[in-house]
Amino acid sequence: MEQYMQLFQGTAFSSTSAKEVQILKDYLFAINAEGVIKKVIAPEDAEYQPLLEAYQGKSNFRRLAEGQYLLPGFIDLHVHAPQWAQSGTALDIPLYDWLNTYTFPLESKFADLDFAEKVYEDLVSTLLANGTTTVLYFATVHKEASLLLAELCVKKGQRGLVGKVVMDDPAQNPEYYRDADTHSALADTEDFILAVRELAKTAKQGVYPVVTPRFIPSCTDEALRGLGKLADKYDAYVQSHCSESDWAHGYVRDRLDKNDAFALRDFGLLREKSVMAHCNFLDEPDADLFAETGTAIAHCPISNAYFANSVIPVAHFHGKGIDIGLGTDISGGFSPSLFDNIRQAVISSRMLEDGVDLPSPHISAVFRSRGLRSMKRSTWRQPEAVRV
Known part of the structure; x- marks a missing residue:
């Protein structure tokens, strides 16, 4: 069995596309001597249970607590x-x-x-x-x-x-x-x-x-x-x-x-x-x-x-x-x-999807009476210098 510097057990979240989230529930994450994730092991993988039994109780094993998760950097x-x-x-x-x-x-x-x-x-x-x-x-x-x-x-x-x-x-x-x-x-x-x-x-x-x-x-x-x-x-x-x-x-x-x-x-x-x-x-x-x-x-x-x-x-x-x-x-x-x-x-x-015009006709009328314009992006833009 390959030896690792650290073994984590817990749930991780990642993404497979701009609109899809991947959930890796109760996976094992094996870390090598360089601090890199060397291997990710799913619960159904054959080496999951033997690896878990070999590391549980040791100082280089960590089970994430309830509410803790791994995320990509x-x-x-x-x-x-x-x-x-x-x-x-x-x-x-x-x-x-x-x-x-x-x-x-x-x-x-x-x-x-x-x-x-x-x-x-x-x-x-x-x-x-x-x-x-x-x-x-x-x-x-x-x-x-x-x-x-x-x-x-x-x-x-x-x-x-x-x-x-x-x-x-x-x-x-x-x-x-x-x-x-x-x-x-x-x-x-x-x-x-x-x-x-x-x-x-x-x-x-x-x-x-x-x-x-x-x-x-x-x-x-x-x-x-x-x-x-x-x-x-x-x-x-x-x-x-x-x-x-x-x-x-x-x-x-x-x-x-x-x-x-x-x-x-x-x-x-x-x-x-x-x-x-x-x-x-x-x-x-x-x-x-x-x-x-x-x-x-x-x-x-x-x-x-x-x-x-x-x-x-x-x-x-x-x-x-x-x-x-x-x-x-x-x-x-x-x-x-x-x-x-x-x-x-x-x-x-x-804001872009819905606009930000004031919804109340009364409030809009008050703004118009004071010479102010609603702030819908398509009709209003404040001239301003650039930030660099």
Whole structure:
């Protein structure tokens, strides 16, 4: 009989599709010396009873208590790692002001590796404590601090996909927080890719470099084109923000005379390994392009409720064959828990399905008399700056 480091007995939940849950009742889960689930044994399997009898009563056997269950590790597709230091705070002003008053000054501090280590170590530990075993991270423009985040993921056993952020356009980024120039932005990105690929040789759970233009407004065309070439050269993952808000959507159209999706495609940044955050304002051709290129969406329901001014049509995009996962979007999303984002995803979907017009004719009449409009998504949208 094969020997295992640990044997668990209990019920696990998993999924076989987007709409089907699999229940593994009273299964045995055998863990090897590397901490990996080596085997899953059903009660009807021939080795179930002999294995149970061999391990029961020993220190490396655990029977889950009533109400305890095993779940797959959560995968968070959108976290701004440096913003953990302000999570749940500083949401009192409009987003453009929020970025320049709070967020960019905070992210600029990650040039200090001691400060970066303190924040990143606490963040990785907190996400793991919330059941999140895989994270797609935005770091900062600082190559060394971004590599530090990848090293902490390896150290703590979290699968990390980490991006050194590119913000090279001096017209769109503050002088105190941006890449020195386009050449250094691309050179640092390539150095970062190579360093993380080397680090991955020591990571049993996996760590991966991610090509990360913050979003089109923060980058020059030259940088975006160069990042697309790096993604192709190293077959790397890509992440950015796409059509998150009216402001960003309009900015890209004014600058490039095309929507975010097509601009990103033309720069070589929409590909099988691309994950784009938010995507609330994709139109039909945009969505078809996502499906065609295999680009996935990171849906951030809590953050969207605060900042995006829309509800993403998840079911519609699923119908087109687009892969969609969840992101907390720390710190635009205040909670590190994907449980909380699952709940908000359901709430937001119901709002999209049913609308949010005030039901009472009397109340609606009062609002009209005061010059206010009902908030049905199809007729009302507050102009707002984008959150990045």
